[in-house]
Amino acid sequence: MxxxxxxxxxxxxxxxxxxxxxxxxxxxxxxxxxxxxxxxxxxxxxxxxxxxxxxxxxxxxxxxxxxxxxxxxxxxxxxxxxxxxxxxxxxxxxxxxxxxxxxxxxxxxxxxxxxTKTRYFQDLLAGTHTKILDTRKTTPGIRALEKWAVKIGGGENHRFALYDMIMLKDNHIDFAGGITKAIEKTQQYLSEIHKDLKIIVEARDLAEVEEILQSGGVHRILLDNFSFEDTKTAVAMIGDQCQTESSGNINEETIRKYAECGVDYISSGALTHSVxxxxxxxxxx
The missing domain is CATH 3.90.1170.20 (Quinolinate phosphoribosyl transferase, N-terminal domain)
Incomplete structure (x- = not known):
């Protein structure tokens, strides 16, 4: 951060x-x-x-x-x-x-x-341990204001920008030649530039969750567009090896169900792009 x-x-x-x-x-x-x-x-x-x-x-x-x-x-x-x-x-x-x-x-x-929207979403999570996160889907030029507002509403900030955290999403993984290669290259890069940045890796299915866990050294796994059942399974697979985060088309009708799957965080671009x-x-x- x-x-x-x-x-x-x-x-x-x-x-x-x-x-x-x-x-x-x-x-x-x-x-x-x-x-x-x-x-x-x-x-x-x-x-x-x-x-x-x-x-x-x-x-x-x-x-x-x-x-x-x-x-x-x-x-x-x-x-x-x-x-x-x-x-x-x-x-x-x-x-x-x-x-x-x-x-x-x-x-x-x-x-x-x-x-106001952040407080509403966080209230929907009451009684669970899940926290609501913002994203980089902010208005160009005023990201600091919008992320500050999320904090005021009771949410937590995800990475601020591209420079304060490593986040390997689907395109990074595909361009790098797969999850394992993407993680290995990232860890080598951080070692070479002497930076200690947290690494988040996006998983598109349970097989990718397993591959991420085998690679190790990851701070959080992002479960992107997972069903409720697959989210529960992924959370059980991951255990306390790293943090978990759900994202992808999560709204006020589904957010609590994802929280009840046991994820640590739920990220929502709607906090800043749809108000x-x-x-x-x-x-x-």
Whole structure:
């Protein structure tokens, strides 16, 4: 996984790029009709139900736009919210508040939607030991935000990108000439470059699970598009030799059944690629 320093770098890049994209040479709408010295106050109003996320990120945005802006927070990341709730007040330069408004709302609306869906999926797993994972199926440029939202919702992050974990999927295996060769080449590569990265290998059937186990040195086996029965069999075969993960067209109707098969993790791209933004607004007071 990426370090805290790397995460902060990612978030700083996202903020700078978004403000560049949205503000450019200046917010002419505000500059045209609001005096530079004007002070104002606004509230972050919830118009939906779910899990709020992005409160801390909103403060980062406001601080970037204008360090003199002040916030008073009533609801924190990860808390349940309902229509009519006020998350925070922001006071200071009216121009600065308006400059930050759209990016702040865009971020919080999407993060809250992801956190809400993650919490829903994790609640479906209650009573099992299975954890919900995200994937790399994220919006280009804002992966750090979306994975942060998953954590806020109670899920766990899979690898952040291609550089922090080895994941041998079907195409890697086929191009390498099979599972055994793919694992052997990977282990040799890691030895040569002096890196200690965890290795996850995808299995498409029980025969491939057996071949992975014979190769050894694998952190987790990904059971891709397995039936319930084959998942149970695979979990029994694997035992405590490595971790297990189910994936592939798993939804709210099937997720608990897969968890009850005994897998350690279930990964779902739907956490980040299939959500509807939570309705939020920033209203002047």
């Amino acid at each position: 990426i370090s805290e320093a790397q995460l902060q770098d990612e978030l700083s890049i996202i903020i700078a790029n978004a403000i560049r994209e949205d503000v450019g040479e200046g917010d002419h709408s505000s500059l045209a009709c609001i005096p530079k010295e004007a002070q104002g106050k606004a509230k972050l109003l919830v118009k939906d139900n779910g899990v709020i996320a992005g409160v801390q990120f909103a403060k980062m945005i406001l601080n970037y736009v204008d360090p003199l802006l002040e916030t008073e927070t009533f609801i924190h990341d990860g808390q349940q919210v309902k229509e009519g709730d006020v998350v925070f007040y922001v006071t200071g330069s009216s121009q600065s508040i308006l400059k930050a408004e759209r990016f702040l709302l865009n971020s919080m609306q999407r993060m809250s939607a992801i956190a 509807y933004n939570m309705d939020l607004s920033l209203k002047a007071m």
